[in-house]
Amino acid sequence: SQTIHQWPATLVQPVGSPLSLECTVEGTSNPNLYWYRQAAGRGLQLLFYSVGIGQISSEVPQNLSASRPQDRQFILSSKKLLLSDSGFYLCAWSWTGPNQPQHFGDGTRLSIL
Amino acid sequence: QKEVEQNSGPLSVPEGAIASLNCTYSDRGSQSFFWYRQYSGKSPELIMSIYSNGDKEDGRFTAQLNKASQYVSLLIRDSQPSDSATYLCAVRGAGSYQLTFGKGTKLSVIP
Numbered sequence: 001s002q003t004i005h006q007w008p009a010t011l012v013q014p015v016g017s018p019l020s021l022e023c024t025v026e027g028t029s030n031p032n033l034y035w036y037r038q039a040a041g042r043g044l045q046l047l048f049y050s051v052g053i054g055q056i057s058s059e060v061p062q063n064l065s066a067s068r069p070q071d072r073q074f075i076l077s078s079k080k081l082l083l084s085d086s087g088f089y090l091c092a093w094s095w096t097g098p099n100q101p102q103h104f105g106d107g108t109r110l111s112i113l
Numbered sequence: 114q115k116e117v118e119q120n121s122g123p124l125s126v127p128e129g130a131i132a133s134l135n136c137t138y139s140d141r142g143s144q145s146f147f148w149y150r151q152y153s154g155k156s157p158e159l160i161m162s163i164y165s166n167g168d169k170e171d172g173r174f175t176a177q178l179n180k181a182s183q184y185v186s187l188l189i190r191d192s193q194p195s196d197s198a199t200y201l202c203a204v205r206g207a208g209s210y211q212l213t214f215g216k217g218t219k220l221s222v223i224p
Contacts, residue, residue, distance in 0.1 A: 032210060042216065043201075043214050043215060043216040043217070044157070044201070044214040046211055046212070049210055049211070051210065057210075059211070090156055090157070098144065098145070098205075098208070099144065099145045099162075099164055099205070100145075101145075101147050101159050101162050102147075102159075102203075102212055103159060104156040104157050104158070105156060106155070106156050107155075107156045109154075
């Protein structure tokens with residue numbers, strides 16, 4: 001079976017500090033990978049998705065970036081966090097193909113002080 | 114812009130009743146439809162997928178899709194307090210990797 005791991009579970013960072021969130025998937029190869037943010041009282045916002053190593057598509061221009069250095073590893077980064085970056089960050093994976101659902105990791109709750 | 118609309122609730126139903134959750138979407142070319150359950154402070158969990166018009170049943174859950182009306186719903190029979198959560202509707206457009214999520218309906222099942 002497939003599992004998705006995300007860490008850390010919670011993170012408190014000062015404004016202007018860097019960020020690195022990591023996500024790994026086990027039990028599958030060549031998955032599609034996704035980063036979402038869920039802000040308080042708002043819906044899930046797709047930030048980035050990847051269909052393969054080194055292939056990143058950005059949905060929302062902002063101070064975040066993503067990388068996929070290995071097939072089952074997806075990293076979300078920032079060089080300098082803003083207050084507005086606070087939220088619940090979720091990594092998800094899906095099989096390739098047109099009708100595949102996405103499966104979420106446990107998420108990282110990020111608070112910016 | 115693709116939109117998915119849900120009533121934010123809260124929807125309160127007594128234990129044992131049927132809970133009915135509704136979702137409308139704007140992209141007429143949408144092909145895949147999903148319902149996720151999200152407990153407070155947790156990540157979304159997939160509970161149903163539906164791809165063609167009609168009903169799809171899985172245990173106490175029934176998803177209903179009407180593409181002509183651009184409408185998808187989720188029925189929960191014999192609602193339990195453990196069903197209390199926010200239910201997210203998600204829609205994938207034709208040829209797209211993206212899921213567009215609604216903001217969710219908060220369901221409260223009263224013992």
